[in-house]
Amino acid sequence: DAGVIQSPRHEVTEMGQEVTLRCKPISGHDYLFWYRQTMMRGLELLIYFNNNVPIDDSGMPEDRFSAKMPNASFSTLKIQPSEPRDSAVYFCATDSTGWGYTFGSGTRLTVV
């Protein structure tokens, strides 16, 4: 199994532009999570899905953020418009048992 696959690995964009981050979960893992990591705030849960259905999006910072999971093998996190304070590493993680996540390699987002 290739693990959780995220793309792109690095993204540099200008303020105001739309950014789309992608995640391919491990097959059979029915939970998918989006986290954001910064030095100041650590790892923050943004949203998570169960069987493609959003369960808790209380961590999404504002309406500029949206996430979708159209099928079991793909999820996106979109920021529109992006702002410099959105600069962070965004991780996708998946789980099936409840006994610990498998993280993707992350997307380092820089908004200038």
Next chain:
Amino acid sequence: QKEVEQNSGPLSVPEGAIASLNCTYSDRGSQSFFWYRQYSGKSPELIMFIYSNGDKEDGRFTAQLNKASQYVSLLIRDSQPSDSATYLCAVAAIQGAQKLVFGQGTRLTINP
């Protein structure tokens, strides 16, 4: 008060010694506890989890849980330079629950 608190470090330990990492949590109803290791520039990887009071050993790693004191720790015996990383404590409200709350992490350095 943060939900999960860790000393940010850095914690410096000589090679071969025991490294002790500590974590406290605020939700007395928490049931599952996890330790992740994160190398610089990499994604977190699960080391071990614990949900019963007492000790749980896995190789050189021992997790200790005291629910009455709302305290969980990780001991690393015979520390190696390759153990140098940031260690993240994570807590879930119920056993097998998927939603984890992470601490800020403790940066550990093992000195040869």
